[in-house]
Amino acid sequence: MKAASPLALLALAALAASPALAASPGPARQAELVHLLRQDCGACHGMRLKGGLGSSLQPADIAGVDDDILVKTILDGRPGTPMPPWRPFLSEDEARWLVGYLRQGGKNE
């Protein structure tokens, strides 16, 4: 899987428009990320992210963990546990967007 280039352009446009949302992936990529989260992360975390072999990713259950740690966990995995590194498939901005999505309990769907 590779980041689609038109989306990269969209992201650039967003960057120019509003620095706060700078890194947000475009809508099409967001839909892909949500699909990945529910389906492929869901293989371990459950489709509703309530946990399974992987821990629960519901807002209350990750409330005590810093964004940076969650982003790093997604990108580099947690050695010694089954959590694998997703860096080959996700950019840092995409991982950060996913963390924001998790924090809101998937409400910005």
Added chain:
Amino acid sequence: MNRHAFLRGGRAAALLLLLTACAGGAPSPEVRGTGDLGIVIGRATGQVMVVDNDRRRALAMVDGLGDLSHASAVYSHDERYAFIAGRDGGLTKVDLLRGRIVKRILQAGNSIGLSISEDGRIIAVQNYKPGGVRFFDAETLAPLSTLETGSRVVGLADAPGQRFVFSLFDTGEIWLADLSDPRHPTVRKFTDVGREPYDGLITPDGHYYIAGLFGEDGLDLLDMWHPERGVHRILDHYGEGHPPLPVYKMPHLRGWAQAGRQILVPAVGHHEVLVIDTDTWTEKARIPVAGQPVFVIARPDHRQVWVNFAFPDNGTLQVIDLESDTVIDTLHPGRAILHMEFTPRGDQVWVSARDDNKVLVFDTASRKIVATLPMPSPSGIFFSDRAHKIGL
């Protein structure tokens, strides 16, 4: 795909079965067997599709089964009822002939699979939360007893002698439960069997239980005829010298990849299928494959096994020839191939392509797709002949 049109079709089919089953004055009620029926799990929509694998068509769509990610199914001895355990702890009994739910209970917070006892009277469900195994009456789904394990339970299998065997992911144990008295199970525990068993299988004759380990390289072997001999490590350090690759989906062992005197299992963290010689319980071969194998499933004639793979190689299927232990075909049939199920005699294999919202039916001899059934996010496929197989 036009899901709604399809659902209407499904409901109409269910209704037909119903009408033919109960309308006294109707032309002539269809009387039929269930040996060529099965179900396909729709993981995202909480649905189950009842299928006829001879006519390669859907008979009914059953709604309302909850969160079906990682759902699995077992069958009553008469092959009429499917029992389905879902991630949300739901246990549902579905009538294949009427295409509807007979009974549904929520029995735990987070569940991962189930088995049915040798005599067909007890359903055992393995749970992550709260960790344990719960036993239910197969007729009524009334609770019979519970074994609390203090760990997530994996690799549950039924065994001859009204027994169930399972592994504990968090504590590294294998438990063998005797349900001769369903309300008072007795347990023999094997502790320190290795780090993080992730799944298990029982051989088709019920003689051996094998648990795969995630936390270390190797598998555990338990002789079910002689449990007093304890659990033995086999294929210890199979990954030595090859740093493990990341695993994007846990492999599965259940599915009987025993063929003749060999058992094929996925290597964990390696793009290989391991071949175990069951005379010596040593590694006979390792077959390089296209990715991290998830299911390694033998065709009923034991001449081939079909293998699917974890993300990101989950669009590929490979066919291994067991005479030569080599890959003889690589297929790219669709997006997110989650499961395969052979028809009882092995002439067809049904394959779920989750991200294409399709079930593909292959002719196993030509390996050509001979039918396609629309289905939202299909995952597990379970045919009714499982009713008469140990360990499925």
